[in-house]
Amino acid sequence: MQTDLSSQKAILVLEDGTAFEGKAAGAIGTTTGEIAFNTGMYGYQEIFTDPSYYGQILVMATSHIGNYGVHDEEVESDGMKIAGLVTKKFSDVYSRVAGSGTLQDYLERDNKVGISDIDTRKLVRHIREKGAMNAIISSEDLDVESLRAKVKEVPSMEGLELSSKVTTKEKYTTNAENGKFNVALLDLGVKTNIVRCLTERGCNVTVYPMSTSAEEILASNPDGIMLSNGPGDPAAMPEVVAEVKKLVESGTPSFGICLGHQVIALSQGLATEKMFNGHRGVNHPIKNLVTTKSEITSQNHGFVVSMKSAEENENIEVTHIHLNDDTLAGIRLKNLPVFSVQYHPEASAGPHDSRYLFDQFITNIASHSNAELTQSL
Template sequence: MTEAVLVLEDGRTFHGESYGAEGTTVGEAVFATGMTGYQETLTDPSYAGQIVAMTAPHIGNTGVNGEDDESRRMWPAGFVVRDPARRTSNWRSTGSLDDELVAHGIIGISGIDTRALTRHLRDRGAMRAGISTELNPGRLLERVTASESMKGADLAPSVSTTEAYVVPAVGEKRFTIAALDLGIKTATPRHLAALGVETHVLPSTATAEELLAAGPDGVFLSNGPGDPAAADYAVAAVQGVLDARRPLFGICFGNQILGRALGLGTYKLRFGHRGLNQPVLDRVSGTVRVTSHNHGFAVDAPLDRPTDTPYGQVEVSHVGLNDDVVEGLRCLEVPAFSVQFHPESAAGPHDAAPLFQRFVDLMEEARAGTASAGGPSLVVEHSTGEKN
């Protein structure tokens, strides 16, 4: 096996073996706590520009397949695992993870103490890092410290579609929506399609006029990578949608963009939330959901009271139970709401899938002329039960 080295920007160094493609890469070192779902993680555009360390020790056991990809390619700058699977064992497998990493040019490292790396990132915060099979630690550190920070990075246009496309509804079409692709995952329009929604996916730089041109029943803001403070174009588009009082639902990066459009601030988290086991309190219903997360930035809003904005009052609808981070917004005077987590459940859990039904309910209310606000919390009995 080829030797590889991982160097953090503060000089911490880990020696291991190459896993995937060989070469040199730099990015922001983060950790993901999911025990499964590595294929969905690797194909999630929200991980663009990041070196992802998996905290679960055994990765690659079930191989890869042609059904679980969440986009057209793998996006992370690098991949870190402790014990890669020696062989795959799953009836759906069509290949091995290491071969797939090579095919997509993803440079990785294995055989390092990922527990020590995770503890270091929790203590010191997410930071720039590099993986190399060709540079010594000193030269790699120079490359890392010369690289760009995630703060201020505008990455959505680099992962978004360049041409609009349509995902048709399954069965009878009930509604049509425009989705702003900031890094959308394929599971999102699939969930909406199962509810009778036709999704028109537009590039990240689409204007409000372009989003509303076809007269959609609602507008969706997707997940995506980078710093929301750098995405002024998306903020302007969302403000135009809010001005038109069109029902709007945002997730992850879309939650942050809605927050900015309402006049709220955003900030970078110390090490972010990435994984499938994040507990979130729905403050409206008083229930707790275990949710899927992938974000390094968050909305800055008071938890103890609604906030006055140019679009009326907005309240924090969901809160992360690990650290009280804002996990959702609910507008009280315009039909808009958002959550920081991933309700499309790719990969799992499925607690938040009913939020898509809430979006459908909001569009139905708007069509009937009764919608005025982001509405109540998610309703569990509306879950599609779809498994990804």
């Protein structure tokens, strides 16, 4: 049963005191988090269920959200992970033959608070100029001064460890049809499509909670190790970084995505930095420095590996850069079969330009397995 939102007001207040008045969307209530914007023109359900967005209030730059409803299969986790939603136009009805319901019902089901009918272009420009900051949305407390006081109490994303909020609680395995390789996946906030991209390539994937020790993972004798995406500040995860260092040094072929990329970098002595504004969207240009080819990518991150620290490490090869701002987008270890990227090659929703990275991972696994077989003969 949908809430009648026709006359329900909502207020958005930013950390710097800027306020926007609009209409309520989703559940009635109050929510807080770091505000961020996504420039993607499609795939809002996949975006909202991406665990990397945990703790973030998301502004959609696209004008109309909700018009095609939701679909049972277009999810990247077990539910919505955004802290809140900001849109220009919000549709509480939908038109789609395969749709399974309205976005309004979906937001209410997961108790997610939103606001619509505000000038999102003005809001995005403000965030771009002022940088990342916290925000609060409320459709129950409409006192701007009260909300300004409350938003000051919200902790900064910098220094927050959030993977433990979204990681699996129990180990589980997804088998491929006629699986050839066994991949251990450390779940820092994994998207469903990462597992799917691996099983499609003949990998049986065992997903481990983020707190799993390297010894337990390596005891299963995996052919490859996958480090997933996830939310929060990578520098706030020293225990995980220490275990990943052991995984990397085992010599097992490894592949990291987004937060997994940052954790691999930290395990090798590199540094990470909070970005003034993160990269979030499905149209980000990346250059592969190895092949010299460019690709359009899906991205979602507010932290990045320091280019300076990578260039100063003689064991690190920078393999990819972001063409908008020349930030580091991919690395490879020169002495081990380990590589990682800052963006999302599984891209759901998004372009498939970077799916070759999964094939590269499988090639590394096959080469390593053949080398071990030769040594044993």
